[in-house]
């Protein structure tokens with residue numbers, strides 16, 4: 001069974017920089033075929049990965065009986081259709097975030113994945129990073145009622161397709177889902193309400209939907225988490241920082257390379273520094289392989305994927321209406 005023969009759909013910058021090198025280095029996967037609308041992109045990645053073939057026809061990937069796993073790393077408007085076709089073809093799936101562009105798409109994906117009994121992982125890798133895992137371990141029940149601040153300052157130029165509502169869905173659906181997922185993983189209780197205040201900070205002649213916001217999520221145990229998502233900062237400034245406050249203790253994670261804790265041992269500050277940034281991408285593909293081989297639950301499966309997606313749609317709703325938008329488990333327990 002090993003290595004799992006993999007069909008890659010979407011041979012752009014993220015696949016080239018992350019999944020392709022990680023899969024080439026992995027004992028669990030071999031990239032068997034590469035597909036992209038752009039033939040040159042498919043050819044280039046196919047050569048790097050020494051794949052059996054490349055194509056611009058996605059159906060060739062779905063119909064290939066040798067392929068067991070499909071990795072989808074395309075623009076966001078194609079994720080739902082490609083995921084559903086992959087599930088119907090009986091392939092296991094790693095789909096990059098977002099799960100889909102709206103709840104209707106998420107619902108169809110959940111139905112197709114369950115009906116065809118395939119493993120599904122959405123690319124919320126950050127929850128699998130060692131520092132988030134360590135923070136979850138430290139956050140034992142006596143440290144409940146958490147207050148969390150997450151800074152996500154990643155300049156995204158106005159011309160980037162993520163800001164195109166039809167293709168990318170905008171920054172909150174397209175990327176904020178990562179942050180919303182991490183916040184939900186760091187709080188033991190489910191989210192109950194979302195309030196977002198933001199707007200268009202990039203060129204309003206080009207960008208037509210909000211690109212930056214402060215988003216506050218309230219949880220059933222009275223925990224509160226705020227994420228600042230900014231599209232017009234400076235790439236020289238560190239991108240991500242997470243501060244968790246609870247029960248006289250603090251955890252601070254800086255760019256997934258440094259973690260400081262305060263108060264977990266009396267009068268004691270600890271610092272962990274990794275040699276390289278680790279956002280959980282390798283663990284993601286390893287856990288998915290384990291789930292496929294040993295018939296386990298995959299990482300970031302349907303329920304987790306839908307939870308953060310549901311929050312992301314409500315962020316746009318809150319910005320548009322100026323209202324607090326409730327959220328319930330029934331909405332995302334598809």
Ligand SMILES: NC(=O)c1ccc[n+]([C@@H]2O[C@H](COP(=O)([O-])OP(=O)(O)OC[C@H]3O[C@@H](n4cnc5c(N)ncnc54)[C@H](O)[C@@H]3O)[C@@H](O)[C@H]2O)c1
Nearest residue numbers: 010011012013014015036037038073074075078096097123
């Ligand atoms: N998990 C992470 O850390 C992370 C980071 C960056 C990007 N991403 C995600 O990776 C995905 C790709 O982003 P990117 O930055 O590589 O974009 P990109 O524009 O560089 O690459 C996307 C590629 O997909 C191809 N494509 C688009 N629609 C297609 C379709 N229907 N069929 C076949 N090919 C198609 C395009 O031709 C392009 O080559 C997105 O979902 C993005 O959100 C994830």
